Every structure is written in structure tokens, then in C-alpha cells.
Amino acid sequence: MAMYVPPTQRREKSPHLPFGDMRQTPFYGKDILSVSQFGRENLEYVFGVAEEMRSMVEHVGTFDLLKGKILANLFYEPSTRTSSSFMAAMQRLGGSVIPINEVRYSSVAKGESLPDTVRTLESYADVIVIRHPDVGSAAIAALYARKPVINAGDGVGEHPTQALLDLFTIREELGRTENLTVTMLGDLKYGRTVHSLSRLLAQFQTKLHCVSPDILRMPPELVSELKIQGMSIQEHTTLDEVLPDTDVLYVTRVQKERFEDQAVYESVKGAFVVTPDTLKLAKDQMIVMHPLPRVGEIAMDVDTDPRAAYFRQMEYGLYIRMALLAMVLGKA
Amino acid sequence: MAMYVPPTQRREKSPHLPFGDMRQTPFYGKDILSVSQFGRENLEYVFGVAEEMRSMVEHVGTFDLLKGKILANLFYEPSTRTSSSFMAAMQRLGGSVIPINEVRYSSVAKGESLPDTVRTLESYADVIVIRHPDVGSAAIAALYARKPVINAGDGVGEHPTQALLDLFTIREELGRTENLTVTMLGDLKYGRTVHSLSRLLAQFQTKLHCVSPDILRMPPELVSELKIQGMSIQEHTTLDEVLPDTDVLYVTRVQKERFEDQAVYESVKGAFVVTPDTLKLAKDQMIVMHPLPRVGEIAMDVDTDPRAAYFRQMEYGLYIRMALLAMVLGKA
Amino acid sequence: MAMYVPPTQRREKSPHLPFGDMRQTPFYGKDILSVSQFGRENLEYVFGVAEEMRSMVEHVGTFDLLKGKILANLFYEPSTRTSSSFMAAMQRLGGSVIPINEVRYSSVAKGESLPDTVRTLESYADVIVIRHPDVGSAAIAALYARKPVINAGDGVGEHPTQALLDLFTIREELGRTENLTVTMLGDLKYGRTVHSLSRLLAQFQTKLHCVSPDILRMPPELVSELKIQGMSIQEHTTLDEVLPDTDVLYVTRVQKERFEDQAVYESVKGAFVVTPDTLKLAKDQMIVMHPLPRVGEIAMDVDTDPRAAYFRQMEYGLYIRMALLAMVLGKA
Numbered sequence: 001m002a003m004y005v006p007p008t009q010r011r012e013k014s015p016h017l018p019f020g021d022m023r024q025t026p027f028y029g030k031d032i033l034s035v036s037q038f039g040r041e042n043l044e045y046v047f048g049v050a051e052e053m054r055s056m057v058e059h060v061g062t063f064d065l066l067k068g069k070i071l072a073n074l075f076y077e078p079s080t081r082t083s084s085s086f087m088a089a090m091q092r093l094g095g096s097v098i099p100i101n102e103v104r105y106s107s108v109a110k111g112e113s114l115p116d117t118v119r120t121l122e123s124y125a126d127v128i129v130i131r132h133p134d135v136g137s138a139a140i141a142a143l144y145a146r147k148p149v150i151n152a153g154d155g156v157g158e159h160p161t162q163a164l165l166d167l168f169t170i171r172e173e174l175g176r177t178e179n180l181t182v183t184m185l186g187d188l189k190y191g192r193t194v195h196s197l198s199r200l201l202a203q204f205q206t207k208l209h210c211v212s213p214d215i216l217r218m219p220p221e222l223v224s225e226l227k228i229q230g231m232s233i234q235e236h237t238t239l240d241e242v243l244p245d246t247d248v249l250y251v252t253r254v255q256k257e258r259f260e261d262q263a264v265y266e267s268v269k270g271a272f273v274v275t276p277d278t279l280k281l282a283k284d285q286m287i288v289m290h291p292l293p294r295v296g297e298i299a300m301d302v303d304t305d306p307r308a309a310y311f312r313q314m315e316y317g318l319y320i321r322m323a324l325l326a327m328v329l330g331k332a
Numbered sequence: 333m334a335m336y337v338p339p340t341q342r343r344e345k346s347p348h349l350p351f352g353d354m355r356q357t358p359f360y361g362k363d364i365l366s367v368s369q370f371g372r373e374n375l376e377y378v379f380g381v382a383e384e385m386r387s388m389v390e391h392v393g394t395f396d397l398l399k400g401k402i403l404a405n406l407f408y409e410p411s412t413r414t415s416s417s418f419m420a421a422m423q424r425l426g427g428s429v430i431p432i433n434e435v436r437y438s439s440v441a442k443g444e445s446l447p448d449t450v451r452t453l454e455s456y457a458d459v460i461v462i463r464h465p466d467v468g469s470a471a472i473a474a475l476y477a478r479k480p481v482i483n484a485g486d487g488v489g490e491h492p493t494q495a496l497l498d499l500f501t502i503r504e505e506l507g508r509t510e511n512l513t514v515t516m517l518g519d520l521k522y523g524r525t526v527h528s529l530s531r532l533l534a535q536f537q538t539k540l541h542c543v544s545p546d547i548l549r550m551p552p553e554l555v556s557e558l559k560i561q562g563m564s565i566q567e568h569t570t571l572d573e574v575l576p577d578t579d580v581l582y583v584t585r586v587q588k589e590r591f592e593d594q595a596v597y598e599s600v601k602g603a604f605v606v607t608p609d610t611l612k613l614a615k616d617q618m619i620v621m622h623p624l625p626r627v628g629e630i631a632m633d634v635d636t637d638p639r640a641a642y643f644r645q646m647e648y649g650l651y652i653r654m655a656l657l658a659m660v661l662g663k664a
Numbered sequence: 665m666a667m668y669v670p671p672t673q674r675r676e677k678s679p680h681l682p683f684g685d686m687r688q689t690p691f692y693g694k695d696i697l698s699v700s701q702f703g704r705e706n707l708e709y710v711f712g713v714a715e716e717m718r719s720m721v722e723h724v725g726t727f728d729l730l731k732g733k734i735l736a737n738l739f740y741e742p743s744t745r746t747s748s749s750f751m752a753a754m755q756r757l758g759g760s761v762i763p764i765n766e767v768r769y770s771s772v773a774k775g776e777s778l779p780d781t782v783r784t785l786e787s788y789a790d791v792i793v794i795r796h797p798d799v800g801s802a803a804i805a806a807l808y809a810r811k812p813v814i815n816a817g818d819g820v821g822e823h824p825t826q827a828l829l830d831l832f833t834i835r836e837e838l839g840r841t842e843n844l845t846v847t848m849l850g851d852l853k854y855g856r857t858v859h860s861l862s863r864l865l866a867q868f869q870t871k872l873h874c875v876s877p878d879i880l881r882m883p884p885e886l887v888s889e890l891k892i893q894g895m896s897i898q899e900h901t902t903l904d905e906v907l908p909d910t911d912v913l914y915v916t917r918v919q920k921e922r923f924e925d926q927a928v929y930e931s932v933k934g935a936f937v938v939t940p941d942t943l944k945l946a947k948d949q950m951i952v953m954h955p956l957p958r959v960g961e962i963a964m965d966v967d968t969d970p971r972a973a974y975f976r977q978m979e980y981g982l983y984i985r986m987a988l989l990a991m992v993l994g995k996a
Contacts, residue, residue: 061790062732068394070423072416081784084736084762088788091734091760096423098416099431099763112625115632120413120624123646124420126393292784293776300779314787400726402755404748428755430748431763444957447964452745452956455978456752458725 027327031142032150035163035196040203043167043177049323049332050168050316057092057319064094065331072125074100074117075152076132081292082152082161085314086129089321098125115144122147127329130154148328156192161324162291163196165317170248172316173287173309177201181245183209186252186272186297188218193291194252195222202229209242210235213268216258238271243281249274251290251297275299279307289313359659363474364482367495367528372535375499375509381655381664382500382648389424389651396426397663404457406432406449407484408464413624414484414493417646418461421653430457447476454479459661462486480660488524493656494623495528497649502580504648505619505641509533513577515541518584518604518629520550525623526584527554534561541574542567545600548590570603575613581606583622583629607631611639621645691991695806696814699827699860704867707841711832713987713996714980718836721756721983728758729995735761736789738781739816740796745956746816746825749978750793753985762789779808786811791993794818812992820856825988826955827860829981834912836980837951837973841865845909847873850916850936850961852882857955858916859886866893873906874899877932880922902935907945913938915954915961939963943971953977 026045038046056063071090075083078101087097100121114132118141121128130141131152138151138158153159171177182201184194188210198208198218208231210218223233236242243249254272259265273296274288287309290298294310302308326332358377370378388395403422407415410433419429432453446464450473453460462473463484470483470490485491503509514533516526520542530540530550540563542550555565568574575581586604591597605628606620619641622630626642634640658664690709702710720727735754739747742765751761764785778796782805785792794805795816802815802822817823835841846865848858852874862872862882872895874882887897900906907913918936923929937960938952951973954962958974966972990996 060732062734068392068424070394070420080764080781084764084785084788087762088734091762092732096428096760098419098423100412100416111627113632116625117412119643120646121416123643124416124650293780295775300777311783311787314784318788400724400756402726402752428760430751430755432744432748443959445964448957449744451975452978453748455975456748456982 025327025330025332027324028330029148030328031138031145031148032160032324032328033138033142034151034158035160035199037160038164038200043164043200043203046164046320046323046327047168047171049327050319051172052332053092053319053322053326054172054316057322062092062094065326066090066093066095066329069093069095069127069329070125071095071097071325072100072121072128073097074121074128074130076130076137079131079153081314082131085317086150086152086321086325089318089325092318093322093326095126095325114140118145118149127325150324150328153192156190158196159192160196161317161321162193163200164324165313165320166193166197166250166289166291167200168320169289169309169313169316170287173312174247174285177204179205179207180247181207181209181242182248182250183211183239183242183246184218184250184252185211185239185274186254187216187258188212188252189216190258191252194218194250197250198222198226198231202226202231205230207232208234209246211237211239211242211272213237213254213264213272215264216254239278240281243278244283246282247286249282249286249288251288251294253295253297273297273299274302276301276305279305282307357659357662357664359656360662361480362660363470363477363480364492364656364660365470365474366483366490367492367531369492370496370532375496375532375535378496378652378655378659379500379503381659382651383504384664385424385651385654385658386504386648389654394424394426397658398422398425398427398661401425401427401459401661402457403427403429403657404432404453404460405429406453406460406462408462408469411463411485413646414463417649418482418484418653418657421650421657424650425654425658427458427657446472450477450481459657482656482660485524488522490528491524492528493649493653494525495532496656497645497652498525498529498582498621498623499532500652501621501641501645501648502619505644506579506617509536511537511539512579513539513541513574514580514582515543515571515574515578516550516582516584517543517571517606518586519548519590520544520584521548522590523584526550526582529582530554530558530563534558534563537562539564540566541578543569543571543574543604545569545586545596545604547596548586571610572613575610576615578614579618581614581618581620583620583626585627585629605629605631606634608633608637611637614639689991689994689996691988692994693812694992695802695809695812696824696988696992697802697806698815698822699824699863701824702828702864707828707831707864707867710828710984710987710991711835713991714832714983715836716996717756717983717986717990718980721986726756726758729990730754730757730759730993733757733759733791733993734789735759735989736764736785736792737761738764738785738792738794740794740801743795743817745978746795749981750814750816750985750989753982753989756982757986757990759790759989778804782809782813791989814988814992817856820854822860823856824860825981825985826857827864828988829977829984830857830861830914830953830955831864832984833953833973833977833980834951837976838911838949841868843869843871844911845871845873845906846912846914847875847903847906847910848882848914848916849875849903849938850918851880851922852876852916853880854919854922855916858882858914861914862886862890862895866890866895869894871896872898873910875901875903875906875936877901877918877923877928877936879928880918903942904945907942908947910946911950913946913950913952915952915958917959917961937961937963938966940965940969943969946971 090097122145127148129150129152130138133155135155135157138154142149256265288307290310422429454477459480461482461484462470465487467487467489470486474481588597620639622642754761786809791812793814793816794802797819799819799821802818806813852858920929952971954974
């Protein structure tokens with residue numbers, strides 16, 4: 001969809017609803033579009049708020065910080081996990097949600113442009129979360145919206161809340177984000193998740209191991225970018241050699257469809273499945289992460305291992321999304 | 333769907349939930365089915381309430397007038413804009429919503445009649461909003477329901493909340509509804525929106541210009557009906573001659589599919605697109621409206637013109653729907 | 665979908681959100697999976713709570729017993745009636761809902777297992793309602809979830825909340841559940857509803873008449889099971905002989921598709937349609953029930969007969985579901 005951008009200045013974000021206790025916080029009225037917005041100081045801010053959210057949820061479940069605020073949850077492609085997470089985040093803050101999931105059948109199907117859809121929704125809501133298959137669409141939505149826009153994934157582009165929750169998981173589970181050895185396993189070529197997380201980790205003296213089939217290696221330009229930032233990166237084809245040193249094993253799915261030659265797929269797939277046996281080589285104090293959904297990359301009998309952090313990861317996602325919603329609405 | 337109407341009197345609408353502060357207001361327990369329910373006195377009443385709603389939203393965003401009330405938002409055909417608007421209206425009044433959007437896959441697909449669906453939903457909810465492709469379906473729903481029913485569009489029939497929000501937009505933007513020159517542009521034959529709005533305007537000494545391709549002229553029987561009511565109506569094929577006098581330019585979409593001969597479409601379509609150039613002929617104190625979605629009828633670089641009222645129109649829709657919900661539930 | 669069940673003990677259900685006024689009630693933290701969980705004592709408990717819910721809804725409409733609690737309403741197949749009922753139940757208790765209706769397009773379509781979906785949702789929500797086409801799926805969900813799971817129908821398996829609301833309807837309408845003559849009419853072979861209700865009724869000295877076409881008779885093994893429990897059961901092919909003694913006429917749909925020979929269907933279908941004439945044979949103090957949706961089994965002109973209880977049945981369903989939600993969350 002070609003979208004026209006008018007030659008006007010972007011309008012200053014200013015919610016037209018006055019808040020009684022509006023605080024001029026760093027993210028008030030801002031959009032959350034990319035991990036590149038998050039240097040170390042901002043990350044500390046987000047994580048501090050997310051920890052407060054965690055504490056509140058653990059103690060009271062739900063509270064009324066965003067009572068009376070409305071989130072338009074605009075999903076141009078289905079993602080039960082992410083949409084449910086934002087919905088729960090808004091509800092746990094006492095706000096309400098307009099879910100818009102059936103976009104394919106609606107106004108948009110009648111040819112409405114993304115800017116028009118966004119400007120309509122901001123007539124009703126206080127903040128917009130958008131998931132869209134096209135790269136850059138969240139930025140276009142933000143350009144036209146007066147209300148804050150949060151990118152919930154724009155195609156092969158960014159999915160900043162996923163990267164933030166990944167880093168927050170590491171911080172909460174291991175107590176720090178500095179000087180860790182992180183091993184990424186699986187499809188490192190197409191995985192938007194691992195790309196964004198790598199960029200965040202580059203700020204924290206991370207030692208990164210990349211373990212993937214040859215055809216699914218981390219893109220060379222990303223490897224260069226990360227090295228320029230001073231990150232230590234090594235590429236491998238098997239997990240065993242790096243697992244003993246690993247603090248964080250980040251597993252992603254190797255999709256059959258990525259392989260032209262199915263024989264190649266069959267020959268490599270076993271090397272990228274994590275089982276209880278695999279983890280015998282790992283430290284006691286380490287975690288296994290996965291962005292989910294998984295389809296066999298981690299055996300289900302790993303789930304009861306205390307190092308399996310992937311379901312807790314979902315909970316950290318809730319806290320991060322609560323934090324971001326509160327922040328852009330001037331409440332944190 | 334043939335629907336059986338039993339030979340009984342229509343049951344008196346009487347919500348079975350006692351309200352603490354129930355007020356015997358004119359619309360309490362009523363259905364909103366047609367613009368024909370709205371004479372000048374009723375219109376003033378609705379607009380007065382809608383202005384209160386606007387003021388409350390601008391000052392506090394959301395408030396608890398309908399706390400504890402539940403809206404069943406029953407959409408037999410998708411309309412993100414209208415369903416989101418009603419959902420936001422209910423949420424800004426502190427109520428909650430049961431969205432029923434997937435009707436095509438559900439009980440109805442199992443052959444359930446509209447009356448049965450409505451009687452089921454009113455077991456759960458306090459008010460029902462219905463959008464349905466068949467003319468008269470909202471009236472049938474209302475006939476069977478004990479709870480108030482609001483018509484959110486029944487095919488080529490009525491869409492009364494759209495007409496009310498259109499007139500409210502004019503009133504809020506221009507300060508009055510009397511003695512205005514209104515120009516309707518585009519498809520005036522099939523546009524349910526312009527038909528309903530014309531009927532409302534006929535009560536206000538409006539001078540109406542109809543500008544359309546020849547095959548999409550306002551239906552002669554409607555023109556007669558309006559003239560009988562004393563409305564001044566003139567039909568035109570180009571906008572330029574009437575734009576300088578126009579207070580309200582109401583633009584609708586000219587759909588390619590309406591033309592058998594695509595050459596005719598190509599030859600006329602340019603005359604029904606509004607651009608910044610078009611508006612050079614217009615007054616400073618006038619507004620451009622559109623029911624949205626638009627698909628090219630108004631160029632996007634018109635959006636920054638202060639006379640472009642079509643996004644504000646969405647906001648006025650929110651206030652009108654808040655007003656109607658509060659009214660039929662006895663709270664305004 | 666083959667689902668792996670790990671060889672670990674089922675984790676003790678223990679909501680991680682502390683409730684201020686948590687009461688150690690019999691269903692606190694429990695799953696609701698089957699009618700077999702409900703002996704007479706439990707039934708009395710559920711119905712007592714449901715009566716309180718009815719009283720509260722009739723007096724105040726909505727109240728904040730579950731304020732701050734979140735329900736994940738997970739529907740793998742559409743059921744507007746049941747999903748709306750649970751949604752309304754949660755909203756009338758002041759809680760909020762994450763509706764997940766589009767499962768076919770989402771993570772699950774990407775191959776995610778039911779246990780993973782459930783464990784993700786419980787990161788966000790406090791209770792999970794699940795509807796799934798496969799027998800046993802609710803039990804599997806419950807096995808993996810730490811939060812309470814309520815079965816809203818698992819294929820030809822169970823639909824316990826339907827059976828509970830059916831029995832509650834009888835109790836509320838007739839003032840007792842003991843020593844009643846219940847006649848079940850229609851498809852008694854495939855109807856999950858009548859099977860579950862029969863099992864509940866077996867506890868109450870019910871006299872059961874089964875009226876069905878020959879090919880749709882109650883399964884012999886169920887008849888035996890009920891007789892062993894001391895139930896009096898008689899099978900018939902016409903309604904007239906048993907209607908005069910009937911306290912509860914429970915009608916179900918006879919689906920054309922069940923008959924190989926359409927001539928047989930045509931010859932019998934008339935015998936299973938209830939009209940005002942049919943009811944001339946019935947007592948004044950009796951009720952007609954139907955799980956809905958109906959498609960012709962009960963003529964619409966029966967609806968105004970005071971004995972027609974099938975729409976009130978929907979309301980009783982709301983109270984039962986409110987009761988169950990409050991109970992499993994430790995509030996009743």
C-alpha cells in the first residue's frame with residue numbers, strides 16, 4: 001500500500017485529554033517504534049517501571065493507574081500472544097481495550113489507507129498499538145497520529161516490545177544484563193527477534209555465540225554492525241562447544257520451508273532441538289528462552305527444568321507492556 | 333431470512349435492572365431505529381446531551397455514568413469504524429461491551445433466527461446495537477427485544493446514528509443548523525448517508541445543492557419528498573458553480589462499480605475529487621465532510637486545511653453515540 | 665492434535681495473586697471439567713451461589729466481586745451464545761475479559777500445542793474458559809494450567825456449565841429438582857446436552873421419558889448406567905402419551921443430516937416439533953426447555969406461552985457462570 005505523506009511538519013503529540021496528575025516523564029506522548037530509541041538510560045527507566053508493575057501485579061493483581069484510558073489494539077495480522085498481552089496489560093492497569101482483529105474484512109478491505117484508519121481510531125482511543133505485515137507501517141501510523149503509537153511488530157521490521165521483554169527477562173532471571181554470554185540458536189537469518197535483541201545486548205558487553213545452520217546464519221551486515229559497537233561475536237554450527245559457558249540460550253524455530261533441499265533440513269534439524277540431554281552440558285545458573293510459539297525446537301520435558309524461562313518470559317512481557325502503556329500516557 | 337412476527341402486542345420496553353437514579357427521560361427504554369424519530373425538539377435534546385458528553389470527554393476522558401451496564405455490539409457485517417465507535421462510547425461511559433463480530437461463523441450459521449439471537453443477547457446485556465445487511469432487521473430486533481435496540485445500519489435502509497452525527501458536526505463546527513447551504517457531492521443515488529442527512533436538514537430551512545454524475549443523481553422520489561417539506565433543492569453536474577456559496581460540502585464516494593461503461597466513469601471521476609485547488613473557490617468559514625472511508629475522493633493534502641472536518645466528524649460520532657446510549661438507558 | 669503429557673505430578677493449583685478476602689471455599693482454585701464433579705451437596709452449593717448472583721443482578725445489575733480479575737475466553741470453535749454468556753458473567757462481576765475467538769488464524773495455526781497456548785494465557789489471566797472440538801482437551805488444558813480452567817464444551821465430551829444451568833432452570837422454575845417427570849424429545853443419541861443433564865437428574869429420583877426417532881434413541885449404555893443408579897427410564901416414539909404427566913419437556917433438534925434416508929426424516933420430523941397445539945396436552949405447571957439454537961423444533965408462537973422457559977434458561981446460564989467464576993476464584 002503506497003502511502004502519501006503530506007509535506008507538513010509532524011504535529012506535536014499532545015493528548016487532548018487532560019490528566020489530573022500528568023507527569024512530564026521522558027516517554028509521555030511518545031511513540032514506541034524501534035529498539036534504537038532505547039539507550040542504557042532509557043532501558044533502565046523502562047525496566048524500573050516494569051519492576052514496579054511486576055510488584056503491583058504480584059501484590060494486587062490489577063490497579064487503576066490507567067482507569068478511563070482506552071487502547072485501540074489494531075492487528076492487521078493475527079497474533080494471539082501479542083494482542084492478548086497488550087489487552088491484559090491495559091486491563092491490569094484499569095484501562096479498557098478496543099480490539100480490532102478482523103481488519104481483513106473491514107474498512108481497510110474497502111481500501112482505506114493506514115493513516116485514515118489511525119486517525120479514525122485516535123478519535124476514540126488514547127493510545128494505539130499496531131501490528132502490521134509491512135515494514136515501516138508503525139512509523140507511518142505514528143506520523144499521522146496525535147496519540148501515542150506502539151509498534152507491536154511491522155513485518156520483518158521491528159518488534160521493540162519483544163526485544164525489551166527479552167532483555168527484561170534476562171535482567172530479572174539472572175540479576176544483571178552486563179557481561180553475559182548469550183547463545184542464539186536456530187534461524188538467525190530471518191528471526192527479527194534475535195536481531196533486535198542483539199542490538200540491545202550490544203550495549204552491555206555481551207559475548208554472543210550464534211549457532212545456526214549455514215543457510216540461516218546471522219546476516220553479515222548485522223554481524224559487522226554489532227562488532228563495530230564492540231560486541232564479541234562468534235559463529236558456530238553446533239551448540240555443544242558453547243553451551244557450557246552460556247548464561248542465556250535463546251532458541252528460535254528453524255522452519256522447514258526455509259530449506260530448498262529437504263534432505264539438508266533433515267540432516268541439520270536435530271542439531272537445533274533442545275532436550276533434557278542437551279541441557280546436561282549447561283550451567284546450573286543459566287536460562288533457556290524462546291519467543292514462542294515453539295514447534296518442537298524445545299522438547300516439552302524441558303519445561304519442568306527450572307532453567308526453562310520461556311513461560312516466565314511471557315509474564316515479563318506483560319510487565320514491559322504495562323510499563324510502556326503507562327509511560328506513553330504520562331503515568332510513569 | 334424470513335422472520336415470523338407473532339400476533340402479540342409488542343411488549344413494553346422495561347429494563348429489568350432497576351437503576352438507582354432512573355430518570356423518566358424522553359428516550360428511556362426506547363429504540364433508536366430511524367431518523368424519522370427525530371423532530372427538531374428531539375434533535376435539540378440529543379445534541380444537548382452530546383455536548384455534555386463532549387465536555388466530559390474533553391475534561392475527564394471517561395466517567396462512570398453507565399458503570400455496570402453492558403452493551404451487546406452485534407455486527408452481522410464488519411464495520412470497524414462504527415463498531416469501534418460504539419465500543420468506545422460505552423467504555424468512555426464506564427460500561428462494558430460484548431463484541432459479536434464473527435456472526436457468520438456462529439449460531440446464526442447454524443440457522444438461528446434474528447429474534448432468537450436478540451432474545452439470547454438481552455439475557456446478558458442491557459442494550460443492543462445491531463448492524464445487519466437486511467433492511468428492516470433492526471426494527472425486527474427491536475420488536476422482539478425487551479431491552480433497547482440501536483440501529484447501526486440495516487443495509488440500504490437506515491443508519492440513524494450516522495445522520496445524527498453528521499448534523500451534530502455541522503452544528504458544532506458552524507454554530508448553527510439553520511439556513512445553511514449544503515452541497516452534497518458524489519454518489520447521491522445509493523448513498524444512504526446523504527439520504528438520511530437530507531431528511532434531517534429538511535427541518536432547518538436548508539438550501540441543498542446536489543452534485544453528481546447523471547447516473548448517480550438523488551432519487552427523484554426523495555427529491556419530491558424533500559421539496560414537499562419545503563426544502564430548496566437544486567441539482568448540478570459540476571461543483572464549481574455552487575462551491576462559493578457552500579457552507580457544508582458533503583463528499584461521498586463515487587464507486588467505479590456503479591458504472592456499466594468504464595469510459596463514462598473515467599470521464600466523470602475527476603469532477604468529484606476534492607483537492608486544495610478545488611477549495612480555493614470555497615469560503616473561509618465552511619467545512620468539508622465525508623462519512624469515511626474515503627478512497628481518493630478527497631486528496632490527502634486537503635487534510636491539513638482547517639476546513640477539513642471529516643476526522644473531527646468521527647469524534648462527534650463518539651459524542652452522539654455516548655448520548656444515545658445514556659439516553660436509552662435512562663441516564664440522560 | 666496429539667498432545668504430550670509430561671510424567672510429572674500435576675502442579676497444585678494456586679493462583680499467584682493474593683486476594684484480600686480469599687475464602688477457602690470448596691471450589692477455590694479448582695477446575696470445572698465434568699458434571700461428574702457435582703454430587704448433590706456440590707449442586708446445592710453451586711445453586712445457592714447462583715441464586716445470590718440472580719438476586720444481585722436483579723437488584724444492582726453488576727457488582728465488583730471480581731474487580732481486577734481477568735478471564736481468558738479461549739474459543740477454538742465459535743459459540744456466540746456460550747462465549748457471550750461467560751463474557752457477560754465476568755463483566756457483571758466487575759472483571760474483564762480477553763476474548764480469543766480467532767484461534768484458527770493465530771499461533772495455533774502456526775502449530776502451537778494446547779498446553780503452550782494455555783500456559784501463555786495464564787501468564788496474563790486469572791481464569792481460563794475453554795471451548796474446543798476435541799474430547800478431553802479441557803482436561804489437558806487443566807493439567808497444564810496453574811490457574812483454574814472451566815470447560816465450555818469439548819466436542820462430544822462434556823459441557824458441564826450447560827447441564828448445571830439446565831438443572832438450575834428446573835429448580836428455579838418449578839421450585840424443586842426432586843421427583844420430577846422429565847421428557848426428553850428429539851435427538852437423544854448425539855445430544856451431549858441431554859446426556860449430561862440425565863446424569864445429573866439421576867441423583868434426584870427423576871422419572872425420565874425418552875421420546876426420539878428410532879435411529880436417534882438414547883445410547884443403550886447410558887440408559888443402563890442411569891438405570892443402575894436407580895433412575896426410572898422409559899423410551900417412546902411419540903410425545904402424546906407422556907406429555908400429560910410431564911413436568912419438564914426438554915426439546916432438542918433433530919438434524920436432517922442424521923438420516924441416511926430422507927424419506928424417513930420427512931416421515932418422522934413432524935412428531936418432534938412442538939406447537940401451541942402440542943402443549944394443549946401438557947399441564948399448566950410445567951416448562952418447555954431447549955438448549956438453543958432452535959431451528960424449527962419449537963414453533964415461534966409457543967414463545968409467548970408462560971411455560972416456554974427457553975429464553976429464561978439463557979438468563980439462568982448467566983447466573984450459573986457467574987457463580988462458577990466467583991467460586992473458582994475464591995470469592996464464593
